[in-house]
Amino acid sequence: MKGFRYLKDVATLNLDQPTCIGCGRCLEVCPHQVFSLVGKQASIVDRDACMECGACALNCPVKAITVDCGVGCASGMINEWLQERKLGKLGGGNCCS
Amino acid sequence: METPAGRVARISSVLGPGDHLGACLARWGIGRMSYMVPAGLYALGNPAAADPILVTANYKMSYDSVRQALVGRNCWLLVLETYGINVWCAAGKGTFGTGELVNRITSSRLANIVSHRRVILPILGAPGVSAHEVARRSGFSVSYAAIRANDLPEYLDKGLTTTPAMQSLNFNFYDRLVLIPVELVLALKSIAVAGGGLFVSFAVTSGLGAGLTAFLGWLGACLAGIVVGPLLLPWLPGRSFAVKGAVAGLVWSVLFFLLVGGQAWGAGPTIAAFLALPAVSAFHTLNFTGCSPYTSRSGVKKEMRMAIPAMGGAVVVSLLVLLVGRFL
Incomplete structure (x- = not known):
């Protein structure tokens, strides 16, 4: 995405290339142009641009892609953490609940 | 039909x-x-x-x-x-x-x-x-x-x-601007509650003027984190949202210091203000990762592992400095 880069070397995106059938769905659904088709197979060309939305993994018909996706905002994650420990809920984290 | x-x-x-x-x-x-x-x-x-x-x-x-x-x-x-x-x-x-x-x-x-x-x-x-x-x-x-x-x-x-x-994807100035009102509204309660507590503690211990000053500092730090951080996102230094927010908060701390005549504060309150206010702004800008279309969950996790202890530490140290200054 032009003008914006987030932290390096954190994205959990993984592509098992031998499984890939080259259908190109991951290229279609990725809003950050992380993938490219090289010959008849997809490859990850910009892993650091991945925002872990999970669209590629869900839309891969042969399950060649894995990524740890989920809520990405700080208060949402604090709430997840609190709820796992049954400690209640932080206010203000209901932006998209 | x-x-x-x-x-x-x-x-x-x-x-x-x-x-x-x-x-x-x-x-x-x-x-x-x-x-x-x-x-x-x-x-x-x-x-x-x-x-x-x-x-x-x-x-x-x-x-x-x-x-x-x-x-x-x-x-x-x-x-x-x-x-x-x-x-x-x-x-x-x-x-x-x-x-x-x-x-x-x-x-x-x-x-x-x-x-x-x-x-x-x-x-x-x-x-x-x-x-x-x-x-x-x-x-x-x-x-x-x-x-x-x-x-x-x-x-x-x-x-x-x-x-x-x-x-x-785009995430231009206007795209970010329209997201800010609802962020402000969602944060309003915590701003009011914590700001009210701050006002009362300072007003009781050091007088009404000090209470108002503390509230102003707090309010400015929140706005720096909620409004200024997101608006200036691409121009603030670093990739980490917490760092961007801390920078916005630091700039506010300097303005606040000059605005209310911080030269008369003494060492304790000055240190406390310059530690706590950027931490408050950093927290709010870090929270804007939820609105941004390019931050990853793993990235936010990594930031939080470092930023939450740092922000908490800054707030605790600044409270200690204020308390020690008060009773010494």
Whole structure:
């Protein structure tokens, strides 16, 4: 995405290339142009641009892609953490609940 | 209008003053959680069996942006039940998802209404929808069109082709600006409660003036984190949102110090202000990762592992410095 880069070397995106059938769905659904088709197979060309939305993994018909996706905002994650420990809920984290 | 599968409501592409007012209020958090339209199939213009089916969420702002983009065209609009949540957030939660899409295709009896077997989805709906699953369960193939509804006419005119521009995200100044009101409203309670506590503690121990000063410092730090950090996002240094927020907060600390005559404070309160205020701003800007379309969950986790202890530490140290200064 032009003008914006987030932290390096954190994205959990993984592509098992031998499984890939080259259908190109991951290229279609990725809003950050992380993938490219090289010959008849997809490859990850910009892993650091991945925002872990999970669209590629869900839309891969042969399950060649894995990524740890989920809520990405700080208060949402604090709430997840609190709820796992049954400690209640932080206010203000209901932006998209 | 009448269809082989019964009556389908016909809707207009033109937004009235009420639609604009509703959107404006929702941006400020007013009626936002119930800003929705009934899910189901709608007819835009006078669609025939061969016309395309576009899928959207039942958040009214999503639905409005799609129907407005399609002015003068004949299309079917299939609105999914996302409980008033936009496409992107609903896809993340799975309500804009495979199951709902398949059910809605079936319950609307789409197969009886159209002659083709294709539904057109927004790209940002893809995190919730598995295209091959939808095809397997409903017989309808999924085409991901564009990120923005505005690009739909071009997509349709080009014979359902997505150009690179339709597939790339923007997050310009205006895109960020419209997100800020609701962030302010959501933070209002915590700003008021903690700010009130701060005001009372300072007012009781050091007089009304000190209470007001402390409240002003707190308020400014919150605004630096909620308003200034997000607006100046690409220009603030670093990749970490917490660092960007801390920088905005540090600038506010300097302004605040000069504005209220901090030279007379002494060492303790000065150290406390310069530690705690940037930490407050950092927290709020870090929270804006939830609104940004390019931050990853793992990245936010990494930031939080470092930033939360640092912010907490800064606040604790500044409180200790103030307490020690008071009793020595």
